[in-house]
Amino acid sequence: MERGRRKAEDEDVGLFLDTDFPPDDSALLSDGSTPITKLKDCITFLRPQEICQSPELFPEDINLGHAKQGLLGDCWLLCACTILLQNKHLLNKVIPPDQPLWGDHEYKGIFRFCFWQYGQWKDVIIDDLLPCTDSKLCFSRCLSPTAFWVALLEKAYAKLHGSYERLWAGQVSEALVDLTGGLAEHWSLGSFETEGDDDKQQDTDRVRRRPGRNLVKMVKDNCILSCSTNSRPAVEEASELGQYHALNVLEWLEVSTMSGHKVHLLRIRNPWGRCCWHGSWGEGSPSWSSLDPLCSMDLQARISQGEFWLDEEEFVSMFDDVTAAYQVDENGHLKSIYSGHMLIYHQQLAGVWIKGYSAGGSRNSNSYSTNPKYWLKVRERGEVLVTLLQHKENKRMTKSVQKLVEDRGINKHQHYHAIALHIWKVEKRRFDLSRVLNKAAFASTHCHAYDREVVLNQELEPGYYLMIPSTYQPEAEARFLIRVFSSSSVSLSALKKPALSLPSTIGGEWENSFLQGAWVKGSTAGGSRNFPSHWCNPRFLFSVCDDTMHTPEVNINITLHQNPPEKDLHPIGFHVYKAQDGTSESKCPKKDELVASCIPHCYNEVVSLPCHLPAGVYTIVPSTYEPDCPATFTLCISHRVHRKVVKCQETLGRPIQEISCVSLMHN
Incomplete structure (x- = not known):
């Protein structure tokens, strides 16, 4: 069907035509990865009054208002639609009442829907031109052939996602949240x-x-x-x-x-x-x-x-x-599926994982502590639901539909990162973050999952709780929303990023030195300083040159990387001592010779410590926490290199003219 002819016909009768979601292939398809691609030449867009004589939004018999799936694979959305027929207040929220219908004097072919999106309700305006084949709806419809609420809602939801094709395959839980503002x-x-x-x-x-x-x-x-x-x-x-x-x-x-x-x-x-x-x-x-x-x-x-x-x-x-x-009541309160209690308190905060700043990855990563952090203050004992919801990325698909169906899990992974939420109970706001993170979490979602939203349910005592949302992979960027539903009064706030006592080692020029070593059982696997055998660990000398800049910034960054053993990772750390005689063969150093430590020992593959060291010679002693834990490792010692600033008065002026020189050979 020609779009120009459709537009002219509608303008003649004063009907609305949605130019943001026009009745053509751009509304149907995104990347042509689904079977509806084969139907595009057979599909025309018709208004309900062109499909039947007496269209209505809902049938008199509500049982005939249930959705019936058509040629589009969006059963996940249609299952969620059932909840609207069972809850009048939710239905009125998604489809605002008193909109002009066919036969009304005010009817202009325009409809408004509302969907919950990442913390707020969003209006979606559409026309009522619906995809048809042989003058019949080809996608979802009601059991009653004269009722059109399902077909119109499907179109509005398709517009929200970018096309009908993007409704092919999805999670029922996502549609339920979008239609209720609640939780699934x-x-x-x-x-x-x-x-x-x-x-x-x-x-x-x-x-x-x-x-x-x-x-x-x-x-x-x-x-x-x-x-x-x-x-x-x-x-x-x-x-x-x-x-x-x-x-x-x-x-x-x-x-x-x-x-x-x-x-x-x-x-x-x-x-x-x-x-x-x-x-x-x-x-x-x-x-x-x-x-x-x-x-x-x-x-x-x-x-x-x-x-x-x-x-x-x-x-x-x-x-x-x-x-x-x-279940969501008329006031928007959730009913706990576990206890049946109404969770009348609700708070939410938006956040973001930023590469190189706050995308720290899972607890397997040494950068985990850089993830965004939140305070949850519980004033009295009660049931608390905390959810982590990530924003969806609509990446272009390149797989065939057969591969997409066979590998459905990976298809979902194209849109989402694997996410998790961990909670620690702390005694007061002033706390040692390193010590807290090296303890087992008080509660967590147990694993990183490729879901849009993960949920944590817990009965909490009064006090402060530290919450850290994370992706499984470090450097994974995404926006997210933290939501808290509770039966008792709580407050949610972001933990302000503390002022660093030492500047970050990111930026500037650095020179790296790599040293290989091994902890050998019964020989060089001496364990931590809690054990007399600590000084049996491998020792490495390095020197720091005189810094004429005399600035207190980080000038040394030490990284210890253990090669994964056959079984689990060992808890690792290291100490840095002042080498008084300039050798690493001295006896066990005195306490006042200890200048820096990367502790407590962590079950990480990599641990690191940025520090400022005066000029001199130092000894690094890397260790596992317990003796006789064999493994090989690599030490990286990074030295900051200072360059003198060269003053320059160069400015932008006229573009440089290119001159072409031609050399002629004379006979």
């Missing part, structure tokens, strides 16, 4: 890990806690559930579902058979709008005869188009993940 958690349906594994709390993005069905059953009454498949279903009865599909859990109840046996049944709704289950509790199954006839008739009568019942065991075998959405 994403879990695996696996069994609990062993106690030993759970206690390790490994700080890696490869480890994910698996809460299992017991936790889901515990919270089901306080939340709204959806479920999804991430692989081919293991049972034949669900073979139609295929991979990567999300559905709604409408009910989860316990019934008794006539023999007294307890059965947990779940009512599931498929956004495709058709039944895809033929298991033990499918239509006409003999299992229904095991229930009281009245109970059986009541449960089967509840099933609408696209819905079906299954029992708990079938549910666990059929689905891989569950998303639990927190």
